[in-house]
Amino acid sequence: MEREGEKSGAVPLLQSSSSSGTASTAQTLGNIIVSIVGTGVLGLPFAFRVAGWFAGSLGVTIAGISTCYCMLLLVQCRDKLASEEESAEVKTYGDLGYKCMGKTGRYVTEFLIFISQCGGSISYLIFIGQNLLSIFKTYKTLTYSAYIFLVVPIQIALSWINSLSSLAPFSIFADICNVLAMALVIKENVEKISGGEFSFKDREAITNNIGGLPFAAGMAVFCFEGFGMTLALEASMKERGRFSKLLAQAFTGITLVYVLFGFFGYMAYGDQTMDIVTLNLPRNWWSIAVQMGLCLGIVFTFPIMVHPIHEIVEGKLKKTKLFQKLPCNAYDNNSTTTLEKLVTYIIRAVLIVGLATLASCVPGFSVFVSLVGSTVCALVSFVLPATFHLKLLGSSLNFWQKALDFCILFCGLIFAAYGTYNSIVGV
Template sequence: MAHQADKTTEVPLLQSSSSSGTASSYQTLGNIIVSIVGTGVLGLPFAFKVAGWAAGALGVIIVGLSTYYCMLLLIQCRDNLASEEESKEAKTYGDLGFKCMGTTGRYLTEFLIFISQCGGSVAYLVFIGQNLSSIFKSHNFTSSSFIFLVIPLQIVLSWINSLSSLSPFSIFANICNVLAMALVVKQDVQMIAGEDFSFGDREAITSHIGGLPFAGGMAVFCFEGFGMTLALESSMKERGRFSKLLAQAFTGVTLVYVLFGFFGYMAYGDQTMDIVTLNLPHNWSSIVVQMGLCLGLIFTFPIMVHPVHEIVEQKLKKSTWFQKLPRRASDNSMTNFAKFCIYISRAILVLGLATLASCVPGFGAFVSLVGSTVCALLSFVLPASFHLKLLGSSLSFWRRALDLFILSFGLVFAVYGAYSSIVGV
């Protein structure tokens, strides 16, 4: 998500990352995987525990296929608008919302992406707090205590305007994710190979009906990065190959998700925690990986929250009182006081996210709530709605029926999934 400081008329998060289309197929494939995979994967074993191993695996596959299909719908909608001379400027998710539902559609789309980005940022903080409290549990610090302990550093990092300065930490966090998954799988295999393991104790389908949508919400959250679909496709040198690359990426990621969730639940059964790293033994290798994960997320949190800062600052700069602030006579740039106001707004936003994170009862419940509501609306409901609006008259009966099914199911899933996440399972 490139920094777009000079463009104040669009939401930066929703802009196309490249208008020239210079990315190779390998670069695009890597970008797709990075945009999809996040910390939510470490909650998948818990989702399999809640839903059952068979239902969990089937749910992840269905969510993966549905997300892939809806991403293609979004591309079709954009291509349809681009074919119309008067709609050449429709290049973002927000533009599609505007073309389909006017100003309300644009605001709804951009608001949902804004909330999903905030939700991802809060999930980062909850993950950091729970893992640090697990590592230092002998010191009797709560998860909330650790969240607020790292906030001063997060505020300082949020004042860095150049994302390129933080990109090495993002790479470090991805490496730690891979190492954590490898360590968890190694531990899973050892647990499954142990004498105490009993396959019969692991439920294929849970008897608790609320467990299915709860796990579904976690699965939807794991396929994050939907807002980057148009930007990723536009960045390709050979855009015609995007659907094939997307299929390859989703096939690989879905397979990894299913195996990781399955083996995690097989290893720990009913003792599976909502963050599977909390199940690891308290030895030096586990602690190193957990600390690496936390450190990586501490330095990538500013990257996750950066688009949110830009959106807030765009609204701030358009406000009447901000525009009345004095500017430098030489180049009409902001004064130090104006920049101070922006820094204060960033600090307040980070504190607000930390306060929200401190109130979250658990990583799994929060991830499922965000996935069931905001992510489901973005990933399923809006793409199906846009597709019906723009191309409905030219679609076959079965294509229209499929879009209507996705739209209806997405709405029901959002309502019931939110309910099951709030009341617990």
């Protein structure tokens, strides 16, 4: 699932190793996979339907390569700062933004991370609402919005757990649900394809609607989540010199799985492919079990996704005069009083209700995911890394390295602008 602290606190396995740099290669690989793979993958078959199987495969591949390259740019930027300033402490994406562009850089970076986390959290709730509505569609007593708000009390209660290590079992459970769901979906797709229920000629390789390409690309970019985890992942590794190779290997495997998942999903259902492929599954016990397992996994992983949002909001609020006027413990100024805890709990509850309200107003999973991928994800994943890289290392780069950075920068801006317009007006 999606995780981030800026997404930094989001990967439980990272907690024990991020500060000391003792994570093994296997642990780091697991953290990379956990950080990147999320619910967006279940929308890839629909993206292939919109763009065509060849254009969709190409788009996912380009998105994967570009994201991996830009993640490595962030590591280069931090290494450059570390070599110039021994006191330079760059732990997060926001820290890097501050070093490159001052307070403005920090605010812009953290704001985009905040919005992307909100987008990911809302997509979780949309997924839960649509799947529960599909499972219980014969019972018309509850609406789509009602199913979303049905899980809100659980989410509020889980959000009051401050220790991310306590949420680790939930994250592991969710990852198991994801793997099983993808395996069962692929099994159903292969059976449907091998049963001769489709004609390959009926599947478009490239859509005639040019607007479908950026729409699908936005979904592909959204699928490669966890960008804000880059610096924490690299710093957590015992053998940091191997991080670049490990990241490339992880992205190669994930990209291949994404392409195959999207391809077989589109091949199986063609023009009938739903924006969440689990909604295409037949009405039998195991498909319902898959959907329920995914929903349950997302319910328990939602606190991990929303945790960075709480951190950012609470961090800002604690600096306000109103919060500082709250009475402190007479014996320990650093301790948290009951009143402070109560205010924190209320703030978290309000945030989750707000996210649920926004999710209930979103018309469709794929449109929303594409919009988030085309805007904040494109800016966070491509525009900012290229900008920071040019700012810090521009003078030492050769012509082709500079050209590539500028290409990523301008293409990212154009993609964000056109992708946003295309997602709003519709494909």
